[in-house]
Amino acid sequence: MSVDILERRYRALLRSYPADYRRERADELLDVLVTDEAGGRRWPEPRQAIALVRGGLRVRAGSAANRPAVHLLWQGVQLAALAVLALGVLIAADDTVEAFQYGGLDAPIAVLKDLGPNLILSLAALVALVLGRQRIAIGLVVAAIGVPTAVSQYLYLNGMPQWWAPVVATPLVIAGQWRPRDVPLVERGNAVLVTAGVVALHLVPLGGLRMVDPASRALAVAAAVVAAGVFLWFATADQRLLIAAAPTFALTTLHELMVGGDVVGQTLPFLAVGVALVICAVVLTRRRLARV
Template identity: 60%
Template structure:
């Protein structure tokens, strides 16, 4: 009876793997984990649980694919386009809410003209990309950069990150159209989870590091360390994240280059440029190391 309970809990952990992989390998993995000897265990060990979760992340990241480097690169580009559009949408919504809080209700048409049209088109581009309509998403991303700017130059003149989002995403989407036929697209549900994880990384309150009081600075530092550690724990298993996070950090750097003296933006943090450099280096290391492993395996 305890063996049945243990198997059920192992199978719950195996949900970290893609469905196709589970269908092919689940029984084999269960037999290896439980073994032939009778056991009174009712729970997997913490080490086994962590290993299974990381194993699932590696499979999603292309570690078991025939061409892991190609999966890493092409799916990483797709996830980067998704993440940068989603971050632009998030920043735009935050700014629109702030605009209405500080007088926008008295002139909603101005808010719509300055920010709302761009936000609507950007959301449409994101939805199209999530739905797998890459060509439509590319057209909408170009539209989000051009048409709202013709109507109002508010976002463009202020160099706001949400204006840069479709500019950064468009070449990634267009490049993704050239994905080789033998490289599968990123699973939709997994892509949404990866995007949510990258957004969570950007929501870490790094601005608290600039506060004068020691207490809030310590709390902010602990949250930054914990958040970055959690992200790296996942990203070292699913290395597509190391590629996907780069364009989102680029938004903060572009904003800083245009508006070095402004404050209060979600992405304006003292580590924007160094973090972008580190992210690019990690992405390069991920591609090189995956390529070396592929050659060794061959």
């Protein structure tokens, strides 16, 4: 009975690998992992569990593909388009809710006119990308730039990040149509998880780093360090995360530049993070290819 439980838990860990890889090699891996020497053990060894998860991330990033660098680049671009749109939708939804909370109920038509078209079209483009409807997504992401601007100048004149989201995403979505035939679309579940991870990185309370209260600042620093550590642990195995996250930091940078914000305090840090992620992706990819 304990062997069956152990095997089931190893199978759960093997879900970090792509479905086609599991179909071909899951039984072979389980024969190695679940042996007679396992005895009454009911849980995988921590070192094996970590190795399996990291191995699955590497395979998803293309380590088992014929052209790993090409696989990594093009799937990273697909995920970057998803992440940028998802972040734009999150910001747009938050601003819409906030607008209704602070007086928007007195003029709901004006709020919907200023914020609604961008939110609806960006969300539709995001859903189309998740479903793999690339051509529909291209039309929707272009519409998410033009239609809201034609209906209301509010987002454009204020350089809001949700206005920049489809602008940044458009070349990424179009580039996805040019991917080589041997590079498949990212699995839907994996795409959702990666996108959620990148968006979560932006939810870290970085504003707390400027607080005067030492306790609040310490908590903000701790949260930022933990979030960055977790993200980089996954990203060192799956560099697609770095490619996906890099353009998301352009949204805040472009907003601050357009409204003439604090370049040193606001723009440069976000720009530096985006550039650093790209550099890390290049360095880690070159190191991985050198070991192949």
